[in-house]
Amino acid sequence: MPKKSTNAAFASANQHYETEPDGDGSSAMQLYAKECSKLILEVLKKGPRTKANGEVVKVERVAGPHETLFDISKGHQAFIVAEESQEFLRPVKEPGNSYTKICFSNRSFDLDAAHIKGPILESVKDRLREVDLSNFIAGRPKDEALEVMNVFSEALGEKVVRAFGKLLKSQHNLRELYLMNDGISEEAAKAVCELIPSTEKLRILQFHNDMTGDEEAVAISKIVKHSPLLVDFRCSSTRVDFEGGVALSEALGTSTHLKKLDLRNSMFGVEVLKKQLLTKLNLSENELKDVGAIQISKALQINHDQLKEVDMSTNKIRRAGARVLAQAVEGKPEFKLLNIDGNFISDEGIDELKRIFKASPDLLGSLNENDPDGVDDDDDDDEKQSVYEDKGDTDELESKLKNLGIN
Numbered sequence: 001m002p003k004k005s006t007n008a009a010f011a012s013a014n015q016h017y018e019t020e021p022d023g024d025g026s027s028a029m030q031l032y033a034k035e036c037s038k039l040i041l042e043v044l045k046k047g048p049r050t051k052a053n054g055e056v057v058k059v060e061r062v063a064g065p066h067e068t069l070f071d072i073s074k075g076h077q078a079f080i081v082a083e084e085s086q087e088f089l090r091p092v093k094e095p096g097n098s099y100t101k102i103c104f105s106n107r108s109f110d111l112d113a114a115h116i117k118g119p120i121l122e123s124v125k126d127r128l129r130e131v132d133l134s135n136f137i138a139g140r141p142k143d144e145a146l147e148v149m150n151v152f153s154e155a156l157g158e159k160v161v162r163a164f165g166k167l168l169k170s171q172h173n174l175r176e177l178y179l180m181n182d183g184i185s186e187e188a189a190k191a192v193c194e195l196i197p198s199t200e201k202l203r204i205l206q207f208h209n210d211m212t213g214d215e216e217a218v219a220i221s222k223i224v225k226h227s228p229l230l231v232d233f234r235c236s237s238t239r240v241d242f243e244g245g246v247a248l249s250e251a252l253g254t255s256t257h258l259k260k261l262d263l264r265n266s267m268f269g270v271e272v273l274k275k276q277l278l279t280k281l282n283l284s285e286n287e288l289k290d291v292g293a294i295q296i297s298k299a300l301q302i303n304h305d306q307l308k309e310v311d312m313s314t315n316k317i318r319r320a321g322a323r324v325l326a327q328a329v330e331g332k333p334e335f336k337l338l339n340i341d342g343n344f345i346s347d348e349g350i351d352e353l354k355r356i357f358k359a360s361p362d363l364l365g366s367l368n369e370n371d372p373d374g375v376d377d378d379d380d381d382d383e384k385q386s387v388y389e390d391k392g393d394t395d396e397l398e399s400k401l402k403n404l405g406i407n
Contacts, residue, residue: 069103070099070103071103073103073106075106079110080108082112084113085112085113085114085117089120099124101129101130101131158185158188158191161191161192168196174201175203176205178204178206179207181209181210184210185216186215189216192219193223199223199226199227200228203231203232204233205223208235208237208238209236210238213238213241213244214247217243217245218244220235221244221248221250221251222251224251228254228256228257230257230258235262236264258277259279263286279308279309280307280308280310284312286315287316288316289316289376292321293312293325297327300328305332305334307329307335308337309335309337311339312325313339313341315340315342316343318344318345318349321343322352323349323352326353326364335363337362338363339365341365341370342369344375344376345367349372350370
């Protein structure tokens with residue numbers, strides 16, 4: 001159909017809609033379809049046009065409509081329940097649709113409707129280019145407020161975070177916050193801390209594989225300090241160094257309910273291990289070596305009766321460190337698993353571990369990736385470690401630790 005005709009039909013429908021602002025747009029759509037039908041009939045009745053020389057103008061075949069925008073935002077704000085959600089989103093579910101933009105502005109979905117909406121959006125996520133969710137939470141009952149925010153694989157600079165400013169500022173009941181693979185900058189971390197009005201109910205806070213360094217860690221530590229109910233904290237595969245580690249350790253030191261701590265590939269001290277409610281500790285991939293392993297073991301020996309799992313894999317730990325770790329956790333009433341695979345434990349050391357866990361062998365995880373002949377890149381450390389191995393005496397290693405201020 002000629003573009004001129006469709007424009008005329010749209011103009012009529014739009015005028016109708018604007019004169020009935022309280023409507024949901026359905027009557028305007030019906031008018032648009034009616035006007036289009038009338039115009040199509042008129043074109044067909046006229047037949048093909050001819051040029052001045054008598055040549056018949058060839059009518060090109062027009063492909064069917066390929067709508068790229070799915071918009072249910074027209075009219076006043078409305079709350080959508082599960083049954084309505086199915087009907088509203090039916091076009092998105094239809095095979096062959098070409099939607100690349102979706103607008104849910106002014107449409108607030110209840111919990112059941114949101115569960116229906118999620119899988120439908122998941123099915124078209126690969127081709128979506130734009131999603132408008134403005135004003136889609138305001139007005140929901142407090143018991144249905146946003147509780148979990150998972151921001152995954154985004155380039156989170158300050159501008160992006162502040163673009164979500166209104167959404168973040170409205171969150172007084174947030175319970176879980178995940179920032180994963182986001183390359184979060186110092187300014188972005190500060191913006192998150194600034195914009196979220198309250199983290200008093202926050203129970204899970206996870207950062208993973210971000211560009212988080214010392215400055216970002218200091219900002220994150222402020223979130224931790226204001227999260228009294230925090231039970232699960234993860235800051236793994238980051239660039240946090242000494243200064244940021246100290247700030248986070250001090251903040252976590254105030255987390256009296258902390259039960260799960262994941263610092264893999266991001267080691268910044270053992271101050272947080274003073275908390276007695278830990279059930280799971282993950283410090284894998286931190287190059288702790290025997291010195292660090294014994295430091296961790298000392299922190300775990302006293303109390304920590306609720307501890308269930310310790311992961312110290314891939315830390316260049318040798319016989320002395322492995323033995324002290326095993327002794328620290330063996331006998332704890334709730335303990336389930338010690339993972340020290342991927343280290344440099346000698347064959348004699350493995351035999352020693354098996355003797356320690358003789359009464360409960362299931363507590364010792366697999367050692368298939370252990371390398372008894374493993375060599376550290378640092379030659380000086382290798383010599384020191386080999387001395388400890390030869391003497392087989394933890395006391396000498398512990399005496400060395402005193403020089404580092406470890407008690």
